[in-house]
Amino acid sequence: MRFLWFGFVASAAFAFATDFASVAPVIEKNCAGCHQPGEIGPMALTSYAEVRPWAKAIRAAVLSRTMPPWHANPNASTHFANSRALSDADIALLTRWVDEGAPQGKRPAAIRLAAKSSGWTLGAKPDLIVSVPPHPIPAGGILSYVFVIRGTNFPEDKWIRGAEWKIDQRQVVHHMNAFIRPPGSSYLNGAPRDAAYVATPSERAARKPGERETDRRELLAGYEPGYRPAFWENGRAKLLRKGSDIVFEIHYTPNGKATTDASELGLYFASEPPRERVLTITPADADMAIPPGDPNYVTRMSATMKSPVELISLQPHMHLRGKAFQVRAVFPGGRTEALLDVPKYDFNWQTTYYLQSPLRLPEGARLEYVGVFDNSPNNKSNPDATKTVRWGDQSYEEMSIGFTEVAFPVTADPEVATLSGTTRPAGTKAPARNP
Numbered sequence: 001m002r003f004l005w006f007g008f009v010a011s012a013a014f015a016f017a018t019d020f021a022s023v024a025p026v027i028e029k030n031c032a033g034c035h036q037p038g039e040i041g042p043m044a045l046t047s048y049a050e051v052r053p054w055a056k057a058i059r060a061a062v063l064s065r066t067m068p069p070w071h072a073n074p075n076a077s078t079h080f081a082n083s084r085a086l087s088d089a090d091i092a093l094l095t096r097w098v099d100e101g102a103p104q105g106k107r108p109a110a111i112r113l114a115a116k117s118s119g120w121t122l123g124a125k126p127d128l129i130v131s132v133p134p135h136p137i138p139a140g141g142i143l144s145y146v147f148v149i150r151g152t153n154f155p156e157d158k159w160i161r162g163a164e165w166k167i168d169q170r171q172v173v174h175h176m177n178a179f180i181r182p183p184g185s186s187y188l189n190g191a192p193r194d195a196a197y198v199a200t201p202s203e204r205a206a207r208k209p210g211e212r213e214t215d216r217r218e219l220l221a222g223y224e225p226g227y228r229p230a231f232w233e234n235g236r237a238k239l240l241r242k243g244s245d246i247v248f249e250i251h252y253t254p255n256g257k258a259t260t261d262a263s264e265l266g267l268y269f270a271s272e273p274p275r276e277r278v279l280t281i282t283p284a285d286a287d288m289a290i291p292p293g294d295p296n297y298v299t300r301m302s303a304t305m306k307s308p309v310e311l312i313s314l315q316p317h318m319h320l321r322g323k324a325f326q327v328r329a330v331f332p333g334g335r336t337e338a339l340l341d342v343p344k345y346d347f348n349w350q351t352t353y354y355l356q357s358p359l360r361l362p363e364g365a366r367l368e369y370v371g372v373f374d375n376s377p378n379n380k381s382n383p384d385a386t387k388t389v390r391w392g393d394q395s396y397e398e399m400s401i402g403f404t405e406v407a408f409p410v411t412a413d414p415e416v417a418t419l420s421g422t423t424r425p426a427g428t429k430a431p432a433r434n435p
């Protein structure tokens with residue numbers, strides 16, 4: 001069936017001869033959003049004159065599926081709502097056009113650019129804007145994570161249906177995370193408020209004995225290259241308990257020019273209490289030790305459901321030695337389902353994969369994550385193949401995390417999963433730690 005459709009599209013295009021007018025809609029829809037002035041693509045692709053010199057490179061990029069950037073295996077059974085993958089028909093069309101000499105043709109063709117919003121895209125104006133106080137970033141050096149604690153002052157609980165970053169200095173913001181810190185939490189307890197603060201590793205790890213994870217902190221939203229604003233639809237929202245703080249965790253990476261960053265996080269509140277609460281769980285393997293030169297070091301994490309949830313999104317997180325990442329579900333009874341396969345992980349694209357339709361995971365179902373690392377010199381991104389690499393904040397250290405958004409009835413206990421993560425042989429227990 002796919003074959004027939006394929007042939008049909010190709011011959012339909014052929015009937016017009018493959019001119020720029022035939023490929024312009026594909027470029028408009030799939031490329032121009034990034035390849036225009038002021039966006040992250042290195043060159044503009046918004047007219048025949050701009051596209052023509054890149055024809056050969058475009059052919060190579062779409063055939064190898066390096067462009068548009070989308071790292072999930074397109075043949076997997078899970079479909080993602082935010083997929084950027086080109087269809088086979090579009091790849092065939094672009095390739096044919098280049099093979100025919102990338103002609104302009106006589107038909108008029110234009111690439112229309114979506115109107116730029118100067119501000120927030122999830123809605124006119126967020127209900128709450130939480131700002132990072134202006135923070136100076138030097139021209140060079142390796143900077144520790146910076147933490148900023150901001151209070152919220154609502155007389156009641158709020159439900160957050162959307163969260164969007166307005167990043168001020170994109171070129172030096174490696175990533176930002178915003179956490180919800182409920183009242184009474186041990187997380188960064190004692191750190192100053194409203195000012196940038198470099199917390200020590202032990203301050204960051206400190207916790208009260210027996211404290212529930214959701215009483216300590218909860219990831220609200222992350223920003224990293226390739227991010228899209230988080231919007232929880234269909235009666236789902238994240239809970240901001242009365243008296244909570246927002247804690248920013250920020251990693252600035254200097255790029256040769258001193259600057260000052262003043263980024264913001266915009267929160268949109270639900271007008272009614274949602275049906276389901278959304279929570280990000282973060283199974284991680286924090287006790288890795290990747291030997292020098294090892295081309296295939298495997299880390300494993302899991303999340304076993306204590307009560308039924310719906311899986312909304314998955315986001316692999318590794319650093320420069322990250323090579324591949326997979327997630328599968330193991331259902332009670334043993335049936336397994338492959339959910340995400342990232343065969344060529346790329347640190348520069350930290351993508352959250354939103355499932356087209358949320359997946360029901362019953363009590364006892366287990367998500368299993370495999371993060372594979374390449375610490376050999378064959379890994380072009382490897383900063384140093386002679387070192388044993390352990391968990392750490394910096395890009396030359398490593399992480400292995402499967403950020404996982406789940407939703408469950410607001411009345412359910414939010415401690416929905418038991419997490420574990422270890423590179424040790426099966427059967428030996430390692431403590432599940434939170435990054």
Ligand code: HEC
Pocket residue numbers: 026027030031032033034035040041042054057058061062067068069084086
């Ligand atoms: C989400 C943003 C994004 C989209 C969508 C996108 N690109 Fe890119 N493109 C980039 C970035 C960033 C780079 C440079 C870094 C890299 O290669 O990852 C790039 C690089 C390229 C290059 C290589 C340029 C060079 O210097 O060799 C080509 C060719 C290209 N893109 C073509 C396309 C085509 C064709 C499409 C659509 C089918 C597309 N891109 C869609 C962001 C994007």
